[in-house]
Amino acid sequence: MQSSLAVAVDLGGTKVDAALVDDTGRVLPGSRHRAPTGNGATSEQLATSVRDAITRTLTSSARTDIARVTGVGIGAAGPMDIAGGLVSPLNLPVWRGFPLQALVADTVHVTVPDVPVTMRMDGLCITLAEHWVGAARGYDNVMGMIVSTGVGGGLILAGRTVPGPTGNAGHIGHIEAGGFDDPCACGGIGCVEAVASGPRTVAWANAQGWQGSTGEELAAAFAVGEEIAVRAVRRSGRALGQAIASAASLVDLDVVAIGGGFSHVSQTLFDEARAAVAERHQFDYVTRLKIVPSALSGDGPLVGAAALVHRSEMVR
Missing domain, CATH: 3.30.420.40 (ATPase, nucleotide binding domain)
Structure with missing residues (x-):
């Protein structure tokens, strides 16, 4: 059949x-x-x-x-x-x-x-795909994230999607990460999208004196240890981790699967995110969270x- x-x-x-x-x-x-x-x-x-x-x-x-x-x-x-x-x-x-x-x-x-x-x-949709055939198979409390031109996300809780009444639940790109004052197109200040998306990470590095123009160039600069590129990637990873920790504190997640073009900039992006989550050491239900790269193709x-x-x- x-x-x-x-x-x-x-x-x-x-x-x-x-x-x-x-x-x-x-x-x-x-x-x-x-x-x-x-x-x-x-x-x-x-x-x-x-x-x-x-x-x-x-x-x-x-x-x-x-x-x-x-x-x-x-x-x-x-x-x-x-x-x-x-x-x-x-x-x-x-x-x-x-x-x-x-x-x-x-x-x-x-x-x-x-x-x-x-x-x-x-x-x-990305979260559904990760749960179905990707890195979140076997888990019922999942957040999927896209870190690319923007930062998007979605939620599955208790094995069901959570769209909210308008369809916008899980929009983690517009959680404000503490300690950042980057203005966001949504009207917020310090939203994780305004800090950690590929273009905004590049823009921050440019403001510090770095001369490149793309996420790929930033990744190459990071790979050879250029100081500004390293600081930029660490900063974005920190913002992602703070937003993830906040989301996990609110809804109690098993796993966060992160994909999108800019998520490949460096493993350090994931390391910084995990370190930010680990700081919630009094909340075992937060620190048990796994942050993993997407297992999906293009x-x-x-x-x-x-x-x-x-x-x-x-x-x-």
């Missing part, structure tokens, strides 16, 4: 991906397609990119594969309103209260009528979006 398939859509600040994903978490070869987004795009350009990625995924797939589609999962940058199917990504400023779920449904239903469409924040966001369909029993 052939496995069922999900149409998976992942919307972020620089691109939108679409693919068919089976019920083992495997992206079907040749089904993945991408289109650009970006904070300089118009609303119609963004909508066109979403439609283009999905349409290419469906038209490039065999009819027998299309017949196996049982649902659509969307992971999107937040904040969002899941009741209305609306998104307002901070890094896509022309979309405020945009009906992304309806746009995706209208596009998919041309080829696959009537299949259900589910949307959640990308951080929650397909992780799409696998997470597909988990909204294939692991629907976990999705609130």
Whole structure:
């Protein structure tokens, strides 16, 4: 018997991906397609990119594969309103209260009528993927994190997702880390995204006199021991650890799985985060927490979006 398939859509600040994903978490070869987004795009350009990625995924797939589609999962940058199917990504400023779920449904239903469409924040989707096929397998109290252009996250507690009433629960990038005064686009001060995301870590290093411009260059500088690069990575790891410790104090977690491009800058990022958590030494339920790197490939966001369909029993 052939496995069922999900149409998976992942919307972020620089691109939108679409693919068919089976019920083992495997992206079907040749089904993945991408289109650009970006904070300089118009609303119609963004909508066109979403439609283009999905349409290419469906038209490039065999009819027998299309017949196996049982649902659509969307992971999107937040904040969002899941009741209305609306998104307002901070890094896509022309979309405020945009009906992304309806746009995706209208596009998919041309080829696959009537299949259900589910949307959640990308951080929650990543958490589902880590729990399903990644580093959090076997745990029921999980936070997944993305440390990249931004910092996102999601929660699974007692084996069920926790989206909150609007879909924005687990948005750890906007927990304020103590001792930092970096302004955040959300309006907060010292949010972990404003301190520890790749671009903001690079910006802090630049302000100290470092001359590079990318996270990859910062990683290379760290690897050869350049002082400012080392300080920048340690600072970001500290902010991540403080936010994780705060989250664990609140909801009692087993494991935090961290992925995203900037999470690969250095193992020291993880060491500093773990050290910050270890300072809560009076709280055994916090210090027992494991902080681990993601076990997902670059397909992780799409696998997470597909988990909204294939692991629907976990999705609130």
